[in-house]
Structures are given as C-alpha cells and as structure tokens.
Amino acid sequence: MAQADGAETGTAVERHEHAPRAAGVAVVSDDRVQNPGFPPYRPRVSDIDPVKERQNERRVFWLFLASMIGSVFAVVAYIVFPIHEGDMDSVRLNNLFLGLGFALGLLGIGFGAVHWSKSLMDGHDLVEQRHETRGKPETVARASEIFTLGNKESGFTRRKLIRNGLLGALVLAPLSAIVIFRDFAPAEDPVKLLKHTLWEKGTRLARDPNGIPIKASDVTIGSVFHVIPENLHESDHPLEEKAKAAVLLMRLDPADLHVSEERKDWNFRGIVAYSKICTHVGCPVALYEQQTHHLLCPCHQSQFDITREAEVIFGPAKRPLPQLPITVDEEGYLVAQSDFHEPVGPSFWERSL
Amino acid sequence: MTVTATTTETTASEATAETQVEPGKGMRFVNWGANYIEDRTSLSGFVKELGRKIFPDHWSFMLGEVALYSFVVILLSGTFLTFFFQASMTHVVYDGSYAPLKGVGMSAAMASTLDISFDVRGGLLMRQVHHWAALLFVASVGLHMLRVFFTGAFRKPRELNWVVGFVLFVLAMGEGFTGYSLPDDLLSGNGLRIIDGMVKGIPIIGTWISYLLFGGEFPGEAIVGRLYTLHILLLPALVVAAIGVHLILMIVNKHTQFAGPGRTQGNVVGVPIMPVFAAKAGGFFFIVFGVIMLVASLVTINPIWNYGPYDPSPISAGTQPDWYIGFADGMLRLIPPHLETELWGFTITWYILIPIAVLGLFIVLVAIYPFVEAWITGDKREHHIADRPRNAPTRTAIGAAGVTFYAVMWAAASSDLIATHFRLSVEGVTHFLQAALILGPIIAYLVAKRVCLALQKKDREIALHGFESGRIVRLPGGEYIEVHERLSDYDRWRLVSYEDYAPLMVRPNAKGRITTGTKIRGVLSRWFFEDRIAPVTRSEIEAAHHDH
Numbered sequence: 001m002a003q004a005d006g007a008e009t010g011t012a013v014e015r016h017e018h019a020p021r022a023a024g025v026a027v028v029s030d031d032r033v034q035n036p037g038f039p040p041y042r043p044r045v046s047d048i049d050p051v052k053e054r055q056n057e058r059r060v061f062w063l064f065l066a067s068m069i070g071s072v073f074a075v076v077a078y079i080v081f082p083i084h085e086g087d088m089d090s091v092r093l094n095n096l097f098l099g100l101g102f103a104l105g106l107l108g109i110g111f112g113a114v115h116w117s118k119s120l121m122d123g124h125d126l127v128e129q130r131h132e133t134r135g136k137p138e139t140v141a142r143a144s145e146i147f148t149l150g151n152k153e154s155g156f157t158r159r160k161l162i163r164n165g166l167l168g169a170l171v172l173a174p175l176s177a178i179v180i181f182r183d184f185a186p187a188e189d190p191v192k193l194l195k196h197t198l199w200e201k202g203t204r205l206a207r208d209p210n211g212i213p214i215k216a217s218d219v220t221i222g223s224v225f226h227v228i229p230e231n232l233h234e235s236d237h238p239l240e241e242k243a244k245a246a247v248l249l250m251r252l253d254p255a256d257l258h259v260s261e262e263r264k265d266w267n268f269r270g271i272v273a274y275s276k277i278c279t280h281v282g283c284p285v286a287l288y289e290q291q292t293h294h295l296l297c298p299c300h301q302s303q304f305d306i307t308r309e310a311e312v313i314f315g316p317a318k319r320p321l322p323q324l325p326i327t328v329d330e331e332g333y334l335v336a337q338s339d340f341h342e343p344v345g346p347s348f349w350e351r352s353l
Numbered sequence: 354m355t356v357t358a359t360t361t362e363t364t365a366s367e368a369t370a371e372t373q374v375e376p377g378k379g380m381r382f383v384n385w386g387a388n389y390i391e392d393r394t395s396l397s398g399f400v401k402e403l404g405r406k407i408f409p410d411h412w413s414f415m416l417g418e419v420a421l422y423s424f425v426v427i428l429l430s431g432t433f434l435t436f437f438f439q440a441s442m443t444h445v446v447y448d449g450s451y452a453p454l455k456g457v458g459m460s461a462a463m464a465s466t467l468d469i470s471f472d473v474r475g476g477l478l479m480r481q482v483h484h485w486a487a488l489l490f491v492a493s494v495g496l497h498m499l500r501v502f503f504t505g506a507f508r509k510p511r512e513l514n515w516v517v518g519f520v521l522f523v524l525a526m527g528e529g530f531t532g533y534s535l536p537d538d539l540l541s542g543n544g545l546r547i548i549d550g551m552v553k554g555i556p557i558i559g560t561w562i563s564y565l566l567f568g569g570e571f572p573g574e575a576i577v578g579r580l581y582t583l584h585i586l587l588l589p590a591l592v593v594a595a596i597g598v599h600l601i602l603m604i605v606n607k608h609t610q611f612a613g614p615g616r617t618q619g620n621v622v623g624v625p626i627m628p629v630f631a632a633k634a635g636g637f638f639f640i641v642f643g644v645i646m647l648v649a650s651l652v653t654i655n656p657i658w659n660y661g662p663y664d665p666s667p668i669s670a671g672t673q674p675d676w677y678i679g680f681a682d683g684m685l686r687l688i689p690p691h692l693e694t695e696l697w698g699f700t701i702t703w704y705i706l707i708p709i710a711v712l713g714l715f716i717v718l719v720a721i722y723p724f725v726e727a728w729i730t731g732d733k734r735e736h737h738i739a740d741r742p743r744n745a746p747t748r749t750a751i752g753a754a755g756v757t758f759y760a761v762m763w764a765a766a767s768s769d770l771i772a773t774h775f776r777l778s779v780e781g782v783t784h785f786l787q788a789a790l791i792l793g794p795i796i797a798y799l800v801a802k803r804v805c806l807a808l809q810k811k812d813r814e815i816a817l818h819g820f821e822s823g824r825i826v827r828l829p830g831g832e833y834i835e836v837h838e839r840l841s842d843y844d845r846w847r848l849v850s851y852e853d854y855a856p857l858m859v860r861p862n863a864k865g866r867i868t869t870g871t872k873i874r875g876v877l878s879r880w881f882f883e884d885r886i887a888p889v890t891r892s893e894i895e896a897a898h899h900d901h
Contacts, residue, residue, distance in 0.1 A: 024731025025878050027853040031890040035850065036842035038615030038622075083474055085450040091470070095477045099650020102478075106643030113636025121629045128407040128621045130607055130737060133510040181565060184575075190564035208666050226666060240570040243546075243665035276666060280704070281550025281685065282571070283543055284668045298670045299547060300686045301769060301779050314780055316685060316704045318693035346550035347693060348560040351700040 038125075046119050056119040060112050067108025074101025191350045195343045197229075197244040199324060204230035205249060205273065205334040213333045214249065219271050224288045225249040227273065229336075244344055246276040246284060247324055249334070252293060256307050263309065266325035268334065273324040274310050277345040278302055280317035295321070319347070408630045409610035409623035413500045418634060419493035421596065422641040423486045430483040431585065437473060439465040440581030442537065442574040451658050459537070459662030462577045466536040466657060481649035487532060488654075489645060491525045491677040498522060498719075502752050504739035506609045507723040509732075514602040519720045521595045524588055526677050531584035533675055536655075537577050542663025544674055545576060547682070554705025572663065609739045612850040614843040618737050671770050676763075683765030684708040687787050715758065722751075729877045730854055743812070744851040746805035747881040753801035754794035761790045802884070809886035816840065816848040816889045817897040839898075849889045854882045 046053040077097035084090040134140065150156070156163055204213040208226040211233055219225065227247040235241045254270040266272070274295070278285045283299035293306040294313065302315030310321035322344050325337035343351055391397050408414075441461040447454050449464065450471040469476035498518060501507055507515035534541045549571045552563040568575025607621050616622045624630050660669065674682050685708050692703035726748065742749040764771065765786045772779040819837040827833050840848075859875035861867050 021734040022731060023734055025854050025857050025882065026730065026732050026734075027855050027887070029853075029890065031892055033846065033849045033889060033891055033894065035617060036614045036846050039843045078474055083450070083472065085472075086452045088451075091450075091477060094474055095481070096650050098475050099478045099481075099646055103643050103646040103650060106639045106646055108643075110636045110639030110641075110643055113632045114640065115636075117629050117632035117636065121632060125622050126405070126407050126625055127615075128405075128607070130619050130621060132735060133606055184565040185567070185569045185573075188569075190560050190570070193564075193570055194560070209664070228666070237570070239572055239663075239665060243571050246666040278550075281554075282546045283550075283672075284666050286666075286668045287670060298668055298672050298769065299543065300682075301783060302690075312690055315690060315783075316688045316692075318691050318702075318704060346553050347700050347702040347705075348553040348563075349556050349558075349699055350560055352695055353698045 041124055044119065044123055047123065053120065056115070060116045060120070063108050063112030063115060065108070067105050067112065070101050070104025070106075070108055072101075074098055074105060077101050191348075191353070194244075194345075194348060194351075197339055197344060198232060198235060198241045199229055199245055199247075199336040199339045201336065201338050202329065203336045204329070205247065205326065205336065206230040206232070208246065215332045216268055216271060216328045216334050217332060219249065219251045219334075221251050221253055221270065222290055223251055224290070226276070226286075243282075244277065247273045248276045248285070248288065248295065249273045250288065250293070250306060252307065256293065258308050260309065263323060263325070265327075266323055266337070268327055271326065271334065272306065273326045273334075273336075274304075274306065274321040275324065275340060275344040276321075278317060279312075279319040279321060279344075280315070280346065282346045285321065403604070404627045405625040406604070407607075407621045407623045407625055409608050409616075409621060411611055413504070414608065415637070416493050416497040416500050418637055419641055420490060420497055422638040423490040423493060423645065424592065424596065425638065426486040426642050426645055427483060427490060428589070430479045430486060433479045434469060434483055435585060437465060437469045437476065438462070438535070438581075440535065440578045442572075442577050447662075454658060454661065457662065460577065462535060462537040463657070463662045466538075470658065478646075478649055481652075481654050482645055483532075484654045485649050485652075486645045487529055488676065489641075491522075491529055494518075494522050494525050495677070499752070499756070502722070503742040503749060504609070504611075505736065505745055505748065506739050508736040509727060510606050510735050511602075511609075512723040512727065514599060514606065515723050516720060517595055517599045517602065519716075521592065521599065523716070524592050524595065528584060528588045528592065529675055529677055531580040531588065533655075533678075534580050535577055535584065536657045537663050538657035539660040539663055539667065539669065540655075540657070540672060542572060542665075543668055543672055544678075545572065546665070547685075551685075551705050551709070554702035555709075556699070556701060556706070572665065607737070609737050611739050611741070612847055614846045616738065618735065621737075671773070673766055673770070679766035680759055680762040681708070681712055683762040683768075683786075684712055686765045686768055686783065687762065687790055689787070715755075719755070726881075729874060729881055731857070731874070732852075732854075736852075738850070740851060743805040743808040746802050746809070746884065749805050750798045750802035754798040757793040757797035758790065761786055761793050765790075806884060806886060812848040813886060813889055816845050817893060845889075845894075851888055853885065853887050854878075855885065856882045 046056050077094070077100075081094045081097050082090065083094050135143070151158075205225075205227045206213045206229065208228045211228065211230060213230050214225055214227070225248070227249045228242060229245050232238055232241055232245065249271065251269075251271045254267075257267065257270060257272070259267065276284050276286065278297045278299065280297065280300055280302050283297050285295045285297045285302070285304065287296040287298055288294075288306075289296065295304040295306060295310065297303075297315065297317070300316050302317035303313050304310040304317075304321050305313045309323060312318065312320060322340045322342050324340055326334050327337050329335045439461045443461045444458055445461050445464050447457050447459055447464050447467060449455075449468050451467055454467065466480070469480055471477070501511075501515065501518070530544070534545050549563050549567065552566065553559045555562065563571065566576070566579070567573040568579070608623075610616050610622060613622070624633070661667075673679065685704075688704045688708055690704075692707065694701050694703065740748075742752075765783070768782045768786060769779050771777065772782045819839040822836045822838040824836040825833055826836055857871075857875045857878040859867055859871055862871070
C-alpha cells in the first residue's frame with residue numbers, strides 16, 4: 001500500500017527500498033514484553049572440573065578406539081565369513097558380521113565426534129547479526145542498471161520483431177525434438193495390440209506355468225486352474241502375451257451359475273474361464289474364494305462374482321472380468337471358442353472404439 | 354611472477370608468525386599446504402565467510418541433516434551396486450548360488466540382483482544399506498517438511514526454499530519408485546503393472562504414453578533399462594542440483610531459530626561451523642551411516658529371492674509398495690466403485706483420474722501453502738524466529754488435517770493387512786477408511802486447533818501468574834492458598850514472544866471499492882485469526898503482579 005502512494009519519484013528499486021516492510025494483519029504493539037537479553041552462561045561439569053574434563057577426553061578416545069576395532073573387525077569378518085555356494089547361512093553370517101563391523105567403525109567415529117563437540121569444545125553460544133536478505137540498495141541499483149544497459153545495448157525490448165523471432169525459435173527448437181520419442185516403441189498401433197490376445201478358435205487351455213493342456217474331465221467341481229494358451233511358449237513375446245492372455249479356470253455347479261442369454265454356450269458343464277487380469281489397473285486377480293465363488297484382487301481389493309459373470313461386487317474396478325468362451329475338442333481338451341470379445345485388463349481411452 | 358612470489362612469502366611469514374605459539378613440523382606442513390591452496394584458489398574468502406557461520410541448535414533441525422546424510426549413504430552404496438547390476442531384461446536362466454531358483458528363467462536384472470545378494474561378499478549388505486537408506490531418506494525429508502511447516506519456517510524469505518524442498522520430496526519419491534522397480538522381481542513388476550494401468554487411464558494420450566514408456570506392450574524388454582537411466586543419471590543429477598540450491602539458500606537466508614532470551618529477528622545465536630558444528634554435524638553423519646549399517650546388517654529388506662522373477666500371472670497376497678508410495682496406492686483403493694463413463698465411444702476412467710487429481714491437488718496445496726498464508730496475513734516482513742506450533746493454531750490445525758488425510762490414504766494401502774491382522778472384513782476396513790478420509794481431517798483440524806488454543810491459554814496463565822509451586826500456605830485469616838512461583842524473565846520470554854495477528858479489517862481501497870480479492874482475504878484472515886490468544890503484554894504482567 002505504502003509503495004503505491006510513493007508517487008513516481010526515483011527508480012523502481014529506490015521506491016521499493018525505502019518503503020517499510022508492511023506487517024499486514026500482524027498486531028504491532030508498543031506494550032510487548034521486552035526481550036530480557038542473553039541469560040548467563042551455565043558452565044558444564046567439564047568446564048569446571050578438570051577431572052571430568054579428562055574423563056570426557058578419555059571417553060572420546062575410547063569411542064574412536066571402538067571405531068578402529070570395528071573397522072578391523074569388518075576386514076576380518078570379510079575373510080573369516082566367506083560365502084559358500086548354496087549355503088544361505090554363510091550369506092547371513094557374512095552380512096551380519098561385516099555389517100556389524102562397519103556399523104561399529106562408523107558409530108564410534110560419530111559418537112566420539114559428537115561427544116567431543118558437546119562436552120569439550122567451547123560451549124558458549126555465539127551471535128551473528130542477520131541482514132535483510134535483499135542486497136544493499138547500491139547493489140540492487142547496480143544490478144537493475146546492468147539489466148537496463150543490457151536491454152539498451154541489445155535493444156531486446158525495442159527490437160520487438162527479432163525478440164519475438166528469438167522466442168519463437170526457442171519454443172520450436174525443443175518441440176521439434178518430440179518426434180524422436182516415437183521410436184521408443186515399435187511402429188505398431190498399441191490400440192490394435194491391446195484388443196487382441198493369443199487366444200483364438202481351438203487354442204487349448206494349458207496349465208500355468210508348465211503348459212500342459214487341461215482335459216475337461218480333470219476339472220472337478222470347486223477346483224481352480226491358472227491357465228495360459230498352449231502355444232504361449234512358442235510366442236515371440238511370451239511375457240507380453242501372458243500379460244494379456246492369463247486366464248483363471250473354475251468349475252462350479254452349473255446350478256450356481258447365472259448365465260445370460262448370449263453367453264449360454266460359453267461355459268462347458270459349469271467350467272468357466274475368465275481373464276485373470278484385473279480390469280482396474282491390471283494386477284492378476286489370483287485369490288479365489290471357493291465357497292462364495294468370489295475372485296479377489298490382492299492389489300486394490302476389487303472383488304468379482306464368478307456366479308454372475310464376474311461382475312464387480314466390491315472395490316474400485318468398474319467392468320467385469322472378460323469371459324473366455326470355451327468348449328472341448330474331440331480329444332476332450334478344453335479349447336477357446338475365440339479370442340475374448342472385449343479387450344482385457346485396465347481401461348484405456350480407445351477401449352470401446 | 355615476482356610479485357606473486359613476494360605476496361606468497363608475506364602471507365606465509367604472516368601465517369607463521371601467527372602460529373609461532375605452537376611451532377612444529379605438522380603445523381609447518383599445514384601452513385605450507387594452506388598457502389599452496391590459497392595461492393591458487395583464494396579460498397580464504399570462503400573460509401572467512403563461512404568458517405565461523407553460526408548455526409542455531411534444536412533437535413528438530415536434525416531432520417534435514419538426516420535426509421542429507423542418508424542421501425550420501427544412498428550415493429555411496431548405490432555406486433557399489435552399479436558395478437554389479439545389469440539393467441537388462443534379456444531372458445537368462447538363473448545359475449547362481451541360490452538353490453531354490455536354479456534353472457528358473459528370469460531377466461538379467463533379476464539374476465544380477467540375486468548375484469549381488471548371494472555371490473558377492475558384502476553385496477547383500479550394500480543392497481540392504483541402499484534400500485534402508487532410501488526409506489530413511491524419504492522419511493526424513495517428509496519429517497523435515499513437517500518441521501518446517503509446523504514452525505512456520507517457510508515464511509519470508511524462505512518460501513522459495515520450501516518449493517525447492519518440495520521438489521526434492523517429489524524427486525525422492527521418484528528415485529524410490531524407479532529403484533524399487535529395477536530388480537524386476539514379482540513385487541516390483543506388479544508395481545509397474547499398476548503404473549501401466551494408471552497411465553493407460555489417462556484420457557487421449559494414456560495408451561500411447563504407456564506404449565512408448567514400456568517400449569511396446571507391457572512389460573516389454575525396455576523398462577528396466579529406462580528406469581535405470583532415470584534412477585542413476587537423471588534423477589540423482591536433479592536431486593544433487595536441488596540439494597545444492599537448497600543449501601545455498603539456507604546459507605543466504607541463515608537458519609531460523611526458536612524464540613529464546615537474547616534471540617531476535619536480527620541475530621542468529623548458536624555454535625560456529627568451526628569447530629563445534631563441523632564436529633557435531635560431521636559426527637552425526639557417521640551416526641546416521643552407522644545406524645543404517647546396523648539396521649542393514651540385522652534386518653532383511655526386500656528379499657526378492659522370496660518373491661521370484663516377474664511374471665504377469667502370479668501374485669502374492671498382501672502386496673504393498675514401499676511406504677512412501679503407499680498414499681498413492683491407498684487412494685486407488687479408496688475410490689468408490691463403478692466410476693467409469695463412456696463418451697462418444699471414448700472411455701473415461703474416473704477411478705484413475707479422480708485419485709490422480711486428488712493426489713495432485715494435495716501436493717500442489719502443500720507446495721503453494723507458504724504463498725497462500727503470506728497473502729492472507731499480508732505480512733511482508735522477514736521471519737527468522739520459528740513459531741511454536743501452538744502459537745499458530747490455524748496453521749497447525751491445517752497441518753494436522755493434511756497429515757490425517759495423508760495418513761488415511763497411507764493406511765488404505767494396507768487395508769487388506771489391517772483386515773487380516775485384526776480379523777476384520779476388508780470391506781469394513783475400506784468403508785471405514787473412505788469415511789475417515791473425509792471426516793478424519795475435519796476432526797483433526799478441530800481437535801488440533803482447540804488443543805493449540807488451550808496450550809496458549811496455559812502459557813498465558815503461567816506467564817502472568819507463574820507456575821504452581823505445590824507449597825500450600827495458610828493465611829492469618831485461615832484461608833489456604835497455593836503459592837505460585839513467578840517465572841524468570843528468561844523463561845517467560847519463551848512463552849510471550851510470538852507474532853500476533855488479527856483478522857483483516859475489510860476497507861474500501863483508494864477508489865472507494867471493496868475488491869473481491871479483499872473480501873476473500875477478509876474471510877480467510879477471519880478464518881485464520883478470529884480465535885486468537887494474544888501474547889501477554891507488559892502492562893498485563895504489571896497488573897498481575899499488583900494482584901498478588
């Protein structure tokens with residue numbers, strides 16, 4: 001406020017400098033209690049008693065000596081406690097004694113130095129004056145003048161055309177570099193990739209991780225299988241394919257299943273297959289509650305009801321787990337009827353396009 | 354040339370003259386060395402400026418030191434680890450010392466991490482030192498921030514340094530997360546999977562960002578190498594630069610101090626760098642290092658050999674991130690179900706966007722708080738005396754609310770473990786925490802504010818009437834009183850020397866108008882300062898003494 005009233009005299013710097021700092025809504029009272037000044041120095045025992053002083057000196061030395069012992073001990077431990085292949089205990093002992101040696105070596109120095117500083121070094125508080133952080137008026141004026149000169153001599157604000165040209169060039173130069181980030185990933189369309197998995201008509205459902213195909217007759221009521229496509233290991237990118245194609249297979253009493261009209265032939269005698277990848281952010285939904293037929297994601301606790309086509313009954317997820325339509329082939333092995341009918345895993349912008 | 358030589362001689366002889374009290378070979382060598390360096394660097398100016406710089410003392414000033422020293426420990430142990438770690442996702446078959454994983458396929462990153470743990474003497478120790486130091490680093494940065502917040506040490510001229518510190522906090526979390534993801538074990542892989550899921554939830558660009566980040570589809574073969582570059586090159590460079598700025602600004606602004614007799618806004622009272630502070634702080638570095646070393650030798654952290662290599666299909670129950678990412682993970686868990694809409698075929702994933710927005714807003718509020726408070730108080734003066742939290746009740750209450758908000762999110766990251774440990778249902782825990790996320794901060798705000806005001810009243814009472822001495826005296830009239838002992842001026846000063854603010858009187862400006870900004874400021878300052886306990890004044894003390 002006061003600055004604004006300061007008329008147009010002097011440079012901006014001067015005007016700013018001479019204005020007293022506003023206290024805002026602070027209450028500035030004349031009736032404040034006065035600072036009583038420094039209290040008298042309270043000497044420590046080691047300041048008064050030379051015996052205690054020597055005692056402290058010895059203590060500091062003992063601490064430094066302990067440190068030396070610790071460091072030597074660490075070297076000895078390195079040699080005395082080698083790691084034997086396949087022996088976990090040797091790893092533990094190596095870790096323990098080497099670490100204890102190092103720790104003693106460090107703590108001895110630390111406590112020694114701190115003890116020295118607190119009990120033997122001069123204990124008087126010293127006083128240093130503060131100055132306002134802002135530089136002296138001459139300095140500030142000179143700095144301001146330098147910028148003015150710089151501006152005048154270069155014509156930075158006067159020659160608007162070239163200044164704006166420079167700014168434009170500076171903005172564009174880094175922007176153009178954005179293109180080089182395209183090759184961070186192969187030249188494919190991620191949206192297309194996300195919408196397809198390894199499953200296709202006739203792909204056998206195999207056990208994770210050994211890849212042994214599953215026969216419908218192996219799946220008893222109440223059992224659950226972690227499933228991968230049989231051809232997963234032949235794929236060029238097994239991990240990436242698995243991250244989309246992982247499936248959970250369960251067999252329920254067909255009477256427990258509430259099957260909608262369009263999915264009525266997607267299960268095989270109560271055997272159902274659902275994507276294992278959570279529709280929330282993609283963790284594997286690996287916890288199956290056999291009694292309630294609920295699937296629980298251990299990351300964020302989304303729960304899916306398998307009896308109701310994996311609809312979300314709790315947690316942050318929105319969409320049910322996609323169901324893999326299955327049947328059996330002529331040899332009795334479970335096979336996929338097709339790929340999933342929707343993208344698996346977490347939502348993405350172009351998901352429904 | 355001759356001139357320089359002469360100068361050297363003079364300086365040297367002067368220095369010798371000064372130290373003639375205790376001559377000796379050692380001293381002569383030190384003098385020669387000092388002069389050698391001085392002639393080539395003019396370092397004396399630096400020493401003169403900083404050598405006897407004063408540092409005030411208080412236990413809470415140690416938290417920032419812990420952060421600095423644990424960062425040094427991280428650099429040292431991390432450098433050791435880089436000599437062995439292979440940041441590659443090339444598929445290998447493990448053939449190291451750890452028998453249970455022999456013959457298991459995994460990435461080179463995971464295999465080399467196992468080798469560091471089981472085939473390099475001291476390798477496991479360095480891994481554990483690195484991980485423990487990282488946990489301590491983020492924790493001490495957070496506590497240091499809380500100290501600065503609750504004592505108002507962010508006020509002018511330190512607002513910018515608050516922002517630098519805030520950036521350091523964010524960088525520390527970034528360092529932590531990138532490091533956590535490097536071993537490519539099951540837990541870190543699932544952490545990345547969550548990041549991937551979150552990134553994909555970002556509208557328009559999410560799918561592409563994820564695709565480019567992972568170098569193809571998740572998990573790809575690029576991410577560990579990329580995170581490694583961030584973890585050991587880009588982020589540490591930024592952290593070191595920010596620490597440099599942080600410390601330089603601390604030297605320029607000088608350290609804050611708590612109110613005490615003789616201490617004013619115009620001085621710094623404490624110990625000089627040479628020798629007391631140097632010995633204390635230097636010693637403290639070794640203590641921090643030693644404690645980390647002790648913990649690392651005794652307590653296992655991140656036993657990746659128990660988790661196994663990353664595979665998108667298995668997962669273990671009770672998965673959790675490192676503690677400092679917990680608040681973000683917790684927010685993901687707390688969002689109510691079914692928040693996703695489709696608009697013209699595009700999927701808008703609110704259950705990702707809302708947590709990101711809430712977290713973003715929360716940390717932005719933390720970053721800009723000093724500027725908001727400065728605007729409300731309109732106080733343009735420099736502040737070098739740290740507030741006791743009780744003497745800024747509204748700020749302390751806001752801080753308590755913020756801490757509670759963070760704590761609820763953080764607790765939510767363990768909702769499943771809370772449920773299993775206390776035999777509760779996970780649904781019940783989640784619903785409770787959802788309610789606590791909203792109600793907790795409100796309750797914390799009200800309680801903290803009342804507690805602050807009550808403490809201020811108690812201080813006021815003690816400053817005016819002294820403390821209860823426990824001595825009961827019977828007066829001639831038969832009346833019993835307890836004698837109150839008066840405080841010394843020194844003790845009283847600690848209780849009465851604080852800044853007092855009153856709500857803004859909203860007045861028209863020069864043009865006769867009350868601007869919206871002024872109105873808002875009026876409301877906010879009333880919120881901040883309506884309930885206030887003014888510091889005891891001289892006349893009140895005199896009046897109180899007359900009563901007795």
